[in-house]
Amino acid sequence: MARAAIELNGVTKSYEVGAVTVTALHAVDLTIAEGEFVVVLGPSGSGKTTLLNMVGALDIPTEGTVHVAGRDITESSRGELFEFRRQSVSFIFQSFNLFPGLTALENVQFGADVAGRRGGADARDVLASVGLGDRVGHFPHELSGGEQQRVAIARALATGNPVLLADEPTGELDFTTGAQVLELLQAQSKAGKTALVVTHNREISRIADRVLQLSGGRIVSDGPPPGGRADISALSW
Numbered sequence: 001m002a003r004a005a006i007e008l009n010g011v012t013k014s015y016e017v018g019a020v021t022v023t024a025l026h027a028v029d030l031t032i033a034e035g036e037f038v039v040v041l042g043p044s045g046s047g048k049t050t051l052l053n054m055v056g057a058l059d060i061p062t063e064g065t066v067h068v069a070g071r072d073i074t075e076s077s078r079g080e081l082f083e084f085r086r087q088s089v090s091f092i093f094q095s096f097n098l099f100p101g102l103t104a105l106e107n108v109q110f111g112a113d114v115a116g117r118r119g120g121a122d123a124r125d126v127l128a129s130v131g132l133g134d135r136v137g138h139f140p141h142e143l144s145g146g147e148q149q150r151v152a153i154a155r156a157l158a159t160g161n162p163v164l165l166a167d168e169p170t171g172e173l174d175f176t177t178g179a180q181v182l183e184l185l186q187a188q189s190k191a192g193k194t195a196l197v198v199t200h201n202r203e204i205s206r207i208a209d210r211v212l213q214l215s216g217g218r219i220v221s222d223g224p225p226p227g228g229r230a231d232i233s234a235l236s237w
Contacts, residue, residue: 011064042214111155146177
């Protein structure tokens with residue numbers, strides 16, 4: 001049985017908005033195994049991004065504990081959390097978050113350097129693996145949206161970190177390019193990395209190992225895709 005890559009126990013997250021307390025997550029229990037490809041569904045305000053932020057140590061729970069990649073990050077210091085994010089998790093965002101003044105190669109190498117994994121050959125290899133071996137010297141404004149997202153994925157992969165966290169990674173992409181991005185994420189899961197993908201697009205959940213449905217900050221369903229897992233070629237949106 002695969003080891004747990006992500007464990008949340010009784011995780012609650014509340015925010016003070018003026019005189020009102022807003023609870024984004026309610027006593028969430030969740031275990032995700034190494035190598036699982038998990039899709040989190042839910043409408044806006046359901047707690048999807050808050051859940052991702054808990055796992056990525058971008059925020060800390062009001063109550064409960066979070067373990068990721070074998071580390072308890074709940075009581076960690078700021079320095080320890082920085083090291084955790086640097087060495088254990090990689091983020092892929094809808095907005096790409098590339099540095100406009102750096103080439104594709106430099107953007108990817110930056111990700112490797114931050115994680116302490118230096119070596120330009122690795123960055124070139126990763127870009128080639130996402131089909132951008134001939135675009136290494138191009139700046140973000142010279143790349144299409146799909147190419148920019150693939151650079152962002154290459155940057156995440158160049159870290160070598162075991163957990164990939166993606167927030168609406170296909171939200172700004174057309175179907176063909178989005179399918180390519182999903183195929184890359186799925187391949188990483190098959191290679192042993194754990195992928196947690198947050199989306200509002202139910203169609204994407206058909207290729208997951210497991211689907212979580214959030215509503216009102218609670219997990220209301222957790223299981224395989226309804227109707228069984230589908231191939232990427234069967235998707236449409």
